[in-house]
Amino acid sequence: MDTTQRTEQQRSADRRRRELLEAADRVVLRDGPGASMNAIAAEAGITKPILYRHFGDKGGLYAALAKRHTDALLASLRAALDAPADRRERVEATLDTYLAAIEARPQVYRFLMHPAEGGQNDQGFDVGVHSAPLLRRLGEELAQVIEERVDLGPDSERVARVWGHGIVGMMHAAGDWWLGERPCSRAELVRILADLLWGRLAAVADKLGGPGF
Amino acid sequence: MDTTQRTEQQRSADRRRRELLEAADRVVLRDGPGASMNAIAAEAGITKPILYRHFGDKGGLYAALAKRHTDALLASLRAALDAPADRRERVEATLDTYLAAIEARPQVYRFLMHPAEGGQNDQGFDVGVHSAPLLRRLGEELAQVIEERVDLGPDSERVARVWGHGIVGMMHAAGDWWLGERPCSRAELVRILADLLWGRLAAVADKLGGPGF
DNA sequence: CACTCCATGTTACCGCTAGTAACATATGCT
DNA sequence: AGCATATGTTACTAGCGGTAACATGGAGTG
Structure with missing residues (x-):
């Protein structure tokens, strides 16, 4: 040959x-x-x-298409994550990069989030990578970065992966909601989310008279 | 008549x-x-x-079906959120309740998360409440609880809503991933997520020798 | 009793989709 | 030349969501 x-x-x-x-x-x-x-x-x-x-099949096309965009988005996010700044600034830059991306191309973004739902073909469907490949990849990627860079003690791998997927989910859900309602500016959203990650929920005081939280 | x-x-x-x-x-x-x-x-x-x-139409049936389960889940979550305990314990109880629910009935859970994707009929489809009604409802509900109970200063409504949707998204994404891979026990997952919300990501030290995070 | 009203139920169809089989055609390697 | 390979077509299947037209059976009214 x-x-x-x-x-x-x-x-x-x-x-x-x-x-x-x-x-x-x-x-x-x-x-x-x-x-x-x-x-x-x-x-x-x-x-x-x-x-x-x-x-x-359609899944194959969608997977190929998703990979292109996912790779591009991941590259941007990695750049933000690698910027020379302190942790808070880098987290904010990463959040902002993601939100800017979904803001710039909502159609693509919606496609990436729900790629494998377009058919009646559920049996016979290879349930391997089916649900939301982009979120999974982002979660795993962030987990890796976290585990590489911060000292989480024993079980660091497990903790990093939970946090990776959790943070990505937070970013995604808040972004999805924000994209639909536009209740505030992107910068403000970024700040509020970073505050959440920085433990402000645990720090703020109960409202007077209420049952507490 | x-x-x-x-x-x-x-x-x-x-x-x-x-x-x-x-x-x-x-x-x-x-x-x-x-x-x-x-x-x-x-x-x-x-x-x-x-x-x-x-x-x-199919959306109507799915909406009715989703409402039943969503109402039931919301009732459980509200109970966990109203338990007489301190804030951390209540957050952990709420996370655990949600995770226990999706663990008990994964099929229903998958249905609730992706209800409106099952057809080829996209034009002519009323794009009103389409994407993930359960997550939206949970987010709004949590936002309301947060705003009622903690003192967030000015902009409290906006902050509470961002946090509500963000936390729900974190819970959902981590739960989805956990349900697929079962990398640890439910209790451990709950603890790690609560640690994240309590700002441990901001508190832990950089790993020595790395670029920092 | 006959008559209307209304909900329930059916069969048969439409237009759409994802996916496939069978066949035709050009291009480049041996 | 001959052969393989990729490209392209038309025409089809099976299943989907959704609908029109028609049948049936019981409640209330003259």
């Missing part, structure tokens, strides 16, 4: 794959997470079976 | 509606969130159009 042939064709296939992904991206950006395979194929100027040959 | 007849019929309709909801519950418990209207109708011993007459 000659290598040249394989390489040539594979390059062509990869290029095509990238073009298809970009078309899919445009459609998702326009139509949201419910974008159909037909619509994506039409945007790419082709028909459905080609998409299926490249990506297997 | 006679009142007796109307009441009679309405009672009958309500009884029927409850039966249908219980059948739907069984199916969702068995088949997960992707349960089809056909399956639910079959379980109830009838056919689709009756479901549609009672609930309008």
Whole structure:
């Protein structure tokens, strides 16, 4: 088997794959997470079976699409997390980076959060990476950073992972709600969330007359 | 117009509606969130159009179903939140109650978290309350409790709502991950999450030699 | 009793979706 | 040339949410 042939064709296939992904991206950006395979194929100027040959099934296409955006977002977040500043500033920068990303492209964001829900095909579905790959990846990533950088004593791995997923979930839920209602500026949201992580809930006083909290 | 007849019929309709909801519950418990209207109708011993007459569309049925479970869960959480103990103990009890609930019925829980994703019908879909009603309700509820009970100074409403949604998101994401991987006991998870809310992330020291966090 | 009203129930259909089989065509390697 | 490989098509299946049209059975009224 000659290598040249394989390489040539594979390059062509990869290029095509990238073009298809970009078309899919445009459609998702326009139509949201419910974008159909037909619509994506039409945007790419082709028909459905080609998409299926490249990506297997809808889940495959969505996974490939999600990976691109997730990688990009993760890169931004890592930059914020690695900035030369103290811990509080870095946490705030990371929160702000995430919120800015979902604010800039809400459609993509909605797609990333609910990628595997678009079908009636539940049995026979490979339940491996199904629910919210972006959140899981972010959680694991943050867990790793935490465990690398702070001293959590014994059980540090477990603690770091719980915190990683917990913080990511906090960021996500607050961001989702904020994106829908826009109750305050991004900077303010960041500050309030950082206050929460800094233990202000434990520190503030009970309201007078109430049952306490 | 006679009142007796109307009441009679309405009672009958309500009884029927409850039966249908219980059948739907069984199916969702068995088949997960992707349960089809056909399956639910079959379980109830009838056919689709009756479901549609009672609930309008799939979203209506799912909303009614979700409301039942959400109300039940909210009642448990409120009880934990109102227990006579100090703030930390109450927060831990609330976290534990939530985690115990999702641990006991993972199928129902998955359904509650992703109720409105089961169809191809995105245009024509009333995008009102679509994404994750349970999380939103929990967030708002917690926000209200927080604002009632602790003294947050000016902007207390905004702060309380951000915290409410943030904490609920933290609980949800950590619970989701924990339910999938079971990396530790429930009690341990609760303790680690409460530590996070109590500001331990801000308090712990950098690891020696690292870039700091 | 006949007559209307209303809810319950059915069958049969629509338009849409994800996914596939069968067939046609070009391009490049041997 | 011949062969493999990737690209492309049309035409189809099975299942979904949702609806129209029609049938039935009991409550209240002349």
